[in-house]
Amino acid sequence: MGVEIQVEQLTKSFGRHAVWADVSLTLPAGEISVLLGPSGTGKSVFLKTLVGLLRPDRGSVWIQNQDLPRLSERRLYAIRRLFGVLFQDGALFGSMNIYDNVAFPLREHTRMSESKIRAIVGEKLEMVGLTGDEEKLPGQISGGMRKRAGLARALVLDPQIILFDEPDSGLDPVRTAYLNQLIIDLNQQTDATFLIVTHDINTARTVPDNIGLLFHGKLAMFGPREMLLSSTEPVVRQFLNAQRVGPIGMSEEKDASDLAAEEASGVRLPALPPIQRQLRPSDGGIRRAERPPGFWCRTHGVTPPPGSFTEPRPIQEVPL
Numbered sequence: 001m002g003v004e005i006q007v008e009q010l011t012k013s014f015g016r017h018a019v020w021a022d023v024s025l026t027l028p029a030g031e032i033s034v035l036l037g038p039s040g041t042g043k044s045v046f047l048k049t050l051v052g053l054l055r056p057d058r059g060s061v062w063i064q065n066q067d068l069p070r071l072s073e074r075r076l077y078a079i080r081r082l083f084g085v086l087f088q089d090g091a092l093f094g095s096m097n098i099y100d101n102v103a104f105p106l107r108e109h110t111r112m113s114e115s116k117i118r119a120i121v122g123e124k125l126e127m128v129g130l131t132g133d134e135e136k137l138p139g140q141i142s143g144g145m146r147k148r149a150g151l152a153r154a155l156v157l158d159p160q161i162i163l164f165d166e167p168d169s170g171l172d173p174v175r176t177a178y179l180n181q182l183i184i185d186l187n188q189q190t191d192a193t194f195l196i197v198t199h200d201i202n203t204a205r206t207v208p209d210n211i212g213l214l215f216h217g218k219l220a221m222f223g224p225r226e227m228l229l230s231s232t233e234p235v236v237r238q239f240l241n242a243q244r245v246g247p248i249g250m251s252e253e254k255d256a257s258d259l260a261a262e263e264a265s266g267v268r269l270p271a272l273p274p275i276q277r278q279l280r281p282s283d284g285g286i287r288r289a290e291r292p293p294g295f296w297c298r299t300h301g302v303t304p305p306p307g308s309f310t311e312p313r314p315i316q317e318v319p320l
């Protein structure tokens with residue numbers, strides 16, 4: 001079972017550059033959360049701060065009653081064992097084949113025998129669909145395969161928290177769809193706590209249990225998927241619907257005159273699109289964190305946009 005992460009008033013800057021301030025949120029144990037935000041708002045910095053690779057200026061990251069930023073290097077090292085991290089490019093060692101890359105954390109952090117290591121590496125490679133590719137070097141496989149190899153490596157120590165930094169960057173829509181299904185299936189199998197940084201709005205709308213949005217140095221909103229997808233808060237609405245009209249401009253925040261001009265021109269955001277059903281495990285089972293479609297809206301008296309939660313239409317086969 002995954003563990004809860006409680007972030008309180010977290011603040012990070014580099015010199016005079018404030019990245020974000022007073023970020024507070026709880027990543028519920030075993031649930032999938034997505035973190036969104038315009039480029040440069042500090043999503044990767046947030047992941048690195050969670051795992052203790054960067055120290056915040058102030059604030060707390062509570063995991064199992066321990067406040068990460070206050071831990072000694074030795075205790076931090078121990079608690080990092082709870083984490084698996086999938087970095088953007090898979091972060092594989094170019095000179096090692098896929099097998100050795102995936103075996104690396106086991107050889108570094110455990111005293112397991114090579115036969116035990118072989119069993120675990122084989123199991124994780126099978127989970128991500130890379131059985132048979134053990135001997136290949138990272139340079140000999142596609143970007144999508146490198147991501148999956150990076151994921152297998154992130155899984156070998158059976159982490160209770162998995163952080164994904166843009167798992168879908170550089171992938172075509174079909175491979176992104178496969179990866180999203182893999183993420184849902186992995187969450188069902190491991191019950192770990194997932195946090196995914198992504199720019200892919202379709203991923204954000206269909207995969208997570210919770211969504212967070214960083215904007216202009218603050219956490220604009222964090223909460224259940226249906227809460228954000230039905231929100232009319234301007235920043236959330238603009239970002240989750242990938243629109244130009246709204247407070248977010250090309251260089252992050254529009255200035256007052258741009259916003260006033262937009263207002264005067266009478267352009268309005270289009271109606272909220274329907275909320276799609278959340279992606280489900282491929283074996284037809286359920287994830288522990290899964291809720292029935294529309295559950296949050298119903299229990300909070302929110303009327304979802306028309307057409308929400310309808311069953312996807314079966315694809316009609318057209319005779320050639």
Ligand SMILES: Nc1ncnc2c1ncn2[C@@H]1O[C@H](COP(=O)(O)OP(=O)(O)OP(=O)(O)O)[C@@H](O)[C@H]1O
Binds near residue numbers: 019043046
């Ligand atoms: N080690 C560092 N030293 C100084 N500044 C840094 C460091 N790491 C990140 N930054 C700065 O912090 C800001 C946030 O960077 P980050 O990579 O977290 O953004 P992001 O939201 O993940 O962006 P993108 O969506 O484009 O990947 C950027 O301005 C970046 O230059």
